[in-house]
Amino acid sequence: MDFTRELVRIPSVNPPGSCYLECADAIDVRLQAWGLDVQRLEAPGRPGRPNVLGDLTLGRPGPTVHLNGHFDVVPPGEGWTVDPFGAEVRGDRLYGRGACDMKAGLACAAFVARCVGRSGVDLAGRIQVSGTVDEESGGLAGVGALVDAGVIGAHSVDYAIIPEPFSPHRICVGHRGVLWSAVRALGRTAHGSMPHLGRSAIDDLVAFLHAVRRDLAPKLEKVRTEMPVEPEGSRVASINVNGLVGGQGVVDSQSPCVADAAEAIFDRRFLLEEDIATVRAELPEVAARLAESEPGRTYQVEERLCVLPVQAPEDSPLLEALEEGIQEVLGRSPDRVASPGTYDQKHFARGGVRHCVAYGPGRLELAHQPDEWVSLHDMRRATEVMAYALCRLLRVD
Numbered sequence: 126m127d128f129t130r131e132l133v134r135i136p137s138v139n140p141p142g143s144c145y146l147e148c149a150d151a152i153d154v155r156l157q158a159w160g161l162d163v164q165r166l167e168a169p170g171r172p173g174r175p176n177v178l179g180d181l182t183l184g185r186p187g188p189t190v191h192l193n194g195h196f197d198v199v200p201p202g203e204g205w206t207v208d209p210f211g212a213e214v215r216g217d218r219l220y221g222r223g224a225c226d227m228k229a230g231l232a233c234a235a236f237v238a239r240c241v242g243r244s245g246v247d248l249a250g251r252i253q254v255s256g257t258v259d260e261e262s263g264g265l266a267g268v269g270a271l272v273d274a275g276v277i278g279a280h281s282v283d284y285a286i287i288p289e290p291f292s293p294h295r296i297c298v299g300h301r302g303v304l305w306s307a308v309r310a311l312g313r314t315a316h317g318s319m320p321h322l323g324r325s326a327i328d329d330l331v332a333f334l335h336a337v338r339r340d341l342a343p344k345l346e347k348v349r350t351e352m353p354v355e356p357e358g359s360r361v362a363s364i365n366v367n368g369l370v371g372g373q374g375v376v377d378s379q380s381p382c383v384a385d386a387a388e389a390i391f392d393r394r395f396l397l398e399e400d401i402a403t404v405r406a407e408l409p410e411v412a413a414r415l416a417e418s419e420p421g422r423t424y425q426v427e428e429r430l431c432v433l434p435v436q437a438p439e440d441s442p443l444l445e446a447l448e449e450g451i452q453e454v455l456g457r458s459p460d461r462v463a464s465p466g467t468y469d470q471k472h473f474a475r476g477g478v479r480h481c482v483a484y485g486p487g488r489l490e491l492a493h494q495p496d497e498w499v500s501l502h503d504m505r506r507a508t509e510v511m512a513y514a515l516c517r518l519l520r521v522d
């Protein structure tokens with residue numbers, strides 16, 4: 126708990142990525158004190174965003190279990206009744222931005238390494254603990270950088286646990302995919318008092334939005350996944366407009382002009398069962414159809430981000446070990462869930478680490494909320510479950 130409080134008191138807020146060095150130092154010092162060999166790694170061209178990697182070798186050769194937590198947190202926002210960086214403890218609850226997502230998880234992971242390392246149980250292999258940056262903004266300079274540098278990969282990591290807040294009885298086996306696309310309508314400007322002399326890109330973009338809502342969205346709602354995504358409403362494919370901008374925007378000072386450009390960002394969430402090529406073709410098809418139906422309509426579709434869906438193998442020894450741990454520690458049957466949004470598992474998958482799940486203390490609903498908190502009881506239970514799973518995976522038979 127002390128380590129979690131120490132981390133919560135450091136406002137490592139992303140964006141912009143403040144206090145990263147201070148937070149990395151705290152993790153570095155703690156991992157060393159708990160017996161791990163520590164190194165730091167920054168993504169090329171991203172100074173001031175250090176990732177911390179601790180290694181604990183267990184005497185003889187065996188598998189590597191990697192425990193990864195991001196130490197960036199989202200901005201506190203409004204509506205707090207406690208100090209977001211005070212790490213106040215009231216009863217069973219530790220309050221603060223990042224308490225649940227996911228400084229408690231990271232602290233528990235480090236503590237697991239310490240306890241398992243000192244347990245005296247005959248184990249083989251290696252435990253790694255990493256504290257990484259930028260998960261909240263895509264993780265490219267964080268876990269992504271460790272993958273790019275070859276530190277995390279199929280050759281070096283056998284099992285990975287990301288202690289994101291999924292509650293101590295639930296294991297998150299993976300996530301859906303995401304495709305962000307920018308759609309730009311191109312018009313022709315003219316004086317706003319004579320709009321017939323121009324072509325409004327805003328009108329053309331509205332036609333596009335309407336076509337997506339009318340033709341594409343209802344089809345997507347019928348595509349269901351077998352993955353146990355929570356909440357259940359997210360077990361279908363979906364599309365959302367994250368933002369749009371057109372013409373001069375809504376600013377105080379205006380001049381009368383027909384908008385010659387308007388752009389929207391589409392956020393398409395796709396499923397393990399969907400074909401990425403088909404998903405990628407959807408918006409260009411809408412654009413082509415609309416352009417054909419009315420001369421003068423011009424659209425550009427540009428891909429901004431693509432993350433493939435991932436899922437740990439159903440018979441993964443990692444899942445078995447955690448499930449046994451949950452049964453043993455909590456005395457109840459475990460639940461498997463999947464996440465509607467992506468997290469750092471995508472980077473592990475890119476590096477070829479198939480046996481990766483998210484498992485950790487805290488409730489997902491509290492992440493990014495005002496008065497975020499984590500239950501101390503949950504922290505203890507998740508720590509025990511992880512320790513059990515590690516002993517199971519690393520034991521000498």
Ligand SMILES: [Zn+2]
Pocket residue numbers: 195226227260289
């Ligand atoms: Zn998180």
